[in-house]
Amino acid sequence: MRLRLLVLAASCLLMTAACSSTPDDPTPTPDAGTQPPDTTTGDVAPADRTACSGLTVTAGTYDWTVEHGGRTRAYRVHVPRGYDATKPTPVVLSFHGFGSDEQEHELLSNFSRLGDTEGFISVYPRGLNFPEALGRGDADSRSWNGVACCGPAQVANVDDVGFVDALLADLDARVCTDPRRVFASGFSNGGFFTYRLACERAQRFAAIAPVAGMEGSAACAPSRPVPVLHFHGSADPAILYEGGNNIPAGRPYPSAAESVRRFAARNGCTGPEQQTFQKGDSTCVAATGCSPESATASLCTVTGGQHAWPGQPNFNGGTLDLDATLEMWRFFQARPRP
Structure with missing residues (x-):
């Protein structure tokens, strides 16, 4: 498996190359200090869906595109075995790390395999590629605008939130999605974007589960409590567990604990933390006394863990003591959007 996920420490050329316009981004590029546009006006709850008719997509894996902002944007979809095109089905969107793509992230996250067993649709969007961003014609720099991170998408203020809006509208027209059970996950840069x-889209996403990515928004005011399940290795050398300012052309970001604490406060959690998982090197703690109680904010720490996806030992030595994908799905299952 050829994984080229986020290795920010070696990507210093992004600081200069990412600031120029490219064929993928024909508009003038803002200065790196420019605040991202306000996209919260699009945070509208979709209508509930009790049944579907006229949809013809069957189980399988599909590569689809959607037009947004003058660009053709791509995403991969895995429709699970046993899918019924008349019944609303849960959806998990999962966002790849810097320099990766939807195929690699499908293998890393393992959502498609779990979706076949558990009956949910897996979606893997593709970040924009800026071919010359690293000064080489064959360089990959696919990224997401996570405000504090990362790369050309963040520097150029790419409207990735708008892309997700367009993707969801396109997806809803193709498969029978359940608007109350749409969830988001992501790795590294994808975690920031999650x-x-x-x-900015609390009405569209019922809960989130970032891996090795922080809450880096300059201003965050969700329109409803959003449950969070965050995974992070304590020895992560790329996105530092204690927070930092080491992202080329990026911005300072908080620690894993602070990222989760912020959402606990937004979700009205006033009780003590409670341990919810412990095995080997992995421990999870969750805020309590939230409003509603299911809107908890949880942090799973892998002691000594690197920049990895827990449960995937073949990529950066992800621990086998914790299966992040399975724990995410259990978390999501219990937390549909009210």
């Missing part, structure tokens, strides 16, 4: 979606 947090941004919780800030």
